[in-house]
Amino acid sequence: MKANDLLNVRHANLADARIAMTELLENRRPNYSLDAPLYNDPHMFRLDMEEVFQKQWLFVGMTSEIPKKGDYFTIEVGQNPILVLRDGEGNVNAFHNTCRHRGSLICTEHRGKVANLVCPYHQWTYDLKGNLLFAGTEMNEGFDLKQHGLQAAHCKTAGGFIFVCLGKEQPEDEFDDFLATLETYMEPYQVENTKLAAESHMYERANWKLVLENNRECYHCNASHPELLNSLLEWDDTNDPRAPQEFHDHYNEQAAQWDAEGIPHLHQSFGEKQRNRMVRMPLKKGTHVMTMDGKHASKKLLGRIKNSQLGSMRILHLPNSWNHMQSDHFIVFRVLPISAQETMVTTKWFVHKDAVEGVDYDSDNLRHVWDATNEQDKVLGERNQLGINSIGYQPGPYSETYEFGVINFLDWYADTMLKGLK
Structure with a gap:
């Protein structure tokens, strides 16, 4: 077959994939997982790359x-x-x-x-x-x-x-509003006075959307993340419908201290389906940061922070990042697709630029909780992918209470893809 013929076949396959993806997304059942090709088909993966990762921030x-x-x-x-x-x-x-x-x-x-x-x-x-x-x-x-x-x-x-x-033109959305608020919410940390303390790159045999779906709910946390739940409260944010009054009382107590120090904490969201979101959440009572014992990972607090019980400021940016900002260190996560069933998850830990390893912080202690959590999530994601690849797979229902974050993510994904496909 000549090169031009191969190119024509390739374009025809992509054109067919665009038609098929449009049909799948337009006919998808609300609050259900996606059809299998959207998680494992190479042609549809290429469309994901073209319409999301080559056009979005x-x-x-x-x-x-x-x-x-x-x-x-x-x-x-x-x-x-x-x-x-x-x-x-x-x-x-x-x-x-x-x-x-x-x-x-x-x-x-x-x-x-x-x-x-x-x-x-x-x-x-x-x-x-x-x-x-x-x-x-x-x-x-x-x-x-x-x-x-x-x-x-x-x-x-x-x-x-x-x-x-990477797009020729920047998307027209509320991104600049998100950036302005992000600037305000990150001011206490004085990021320019931090340094990269540790970094990991985790190869996961799962579609990038499965990685994001797993992150957008804590329905699985009790059974899978003992290290993380030493310090993390499973509620997704202050508006989480599952959160009991005890949580709200704990939040209000912590928020009063944050207000006294001028630390931003209120829930902020931008774009369709809360694409960009930030909120400061308290950790479990008696814990300071996400370590195994809940105690400081670094002796030097970040920026102008005085209160070590700053909880975790959670920052979400679709399609490829979630983050936890704490009093003495922060952790950022980046998701980049490799293929229809392969994803690279990068995790980075930052501390005060003057903190000395072995004196002010120990890298193993700094990393332990999220190294364990990442590995546990990798297993979950890869099992999810294997099940979806089965001819027995059918889209299943999400819990509107426990998995509303997943529903928001897939609604955003479907809307974004359909706009690009038409």
Whole structure:
């Protein structure tokens, strides 16, 4: 078969997949899980990548990971390698990590520091703003350096969070409102005065939506997460319909202390189906942070924080991040799809930049609860995927009380996909 014929077949398959996905999403039963192809079909996965991960704002990392000029990190969004770095003016920029000469990767390491960006293939050289500085003497006289700078990706920061959008145009939504509130809610932590203390990359044999679904409910927590429930209250937020009066009394007591210190805590949500959300939640009485004993993981509190019982400020950003901000450290989670049934979950722990490992904090203690929880969730997600792959699978009902977060997520996903597919 000739190349053009193969291309036509590929396009035909995608066109068929668009029609099939539209039909599945338009006819899906409300408050039920999705049909199997939406969790395991490669063509529908590609549509997920095109309509969600190549068009929506994605969380990629924290500004304190690249504190100085020339610091960078790289990520892969499907088949799209991305480079995030800080320029000489202190701005955070994002570029497609592909040389304008013949497309080679420019930065091949996960993290690093550069004076300029030099492609290792033919030494084309770019500055930290993506401008092409050098292309050798072999190019013809009419070659214009200015026309061959790196392809930029949209990049925004707020409260120390870095978001990237790979689309030609930025989505028209309430994202900037979310960023403004995120800036306010993150102010007490002074993220620029933190540092990355630990990082894990967990490969999970499950569709990215199953990873998010699992995160959006704690229905499974009692049976699966003993370490996490040493400190975490299972209620999703202050509006959780399951929460008893005892919880509200505990929250009100803690909130009075937060108000006295000027610490934001009220539930805030933005976008359709609470796509972006933040709320400060107390931890169990007597615990300070998410460690096995509930005691501090680091001796140095973050930013201007004085009250060690700050609970956890939970920040959700669909499609790929959830986060826990605490008094002495914070934890961020990033989800990036690999294939229809493979996902990379990255977890990062941050502490005060002056905290010394072995003196102020112990990495094993810092990581223990969420390392265990991540591994438990991996098992759950992979079992979920195996069951969905069965010919016996049929979409099942969600609990509107225990799994309302999952319902919100899938409603957002379905609405987003249908808008893109039409």
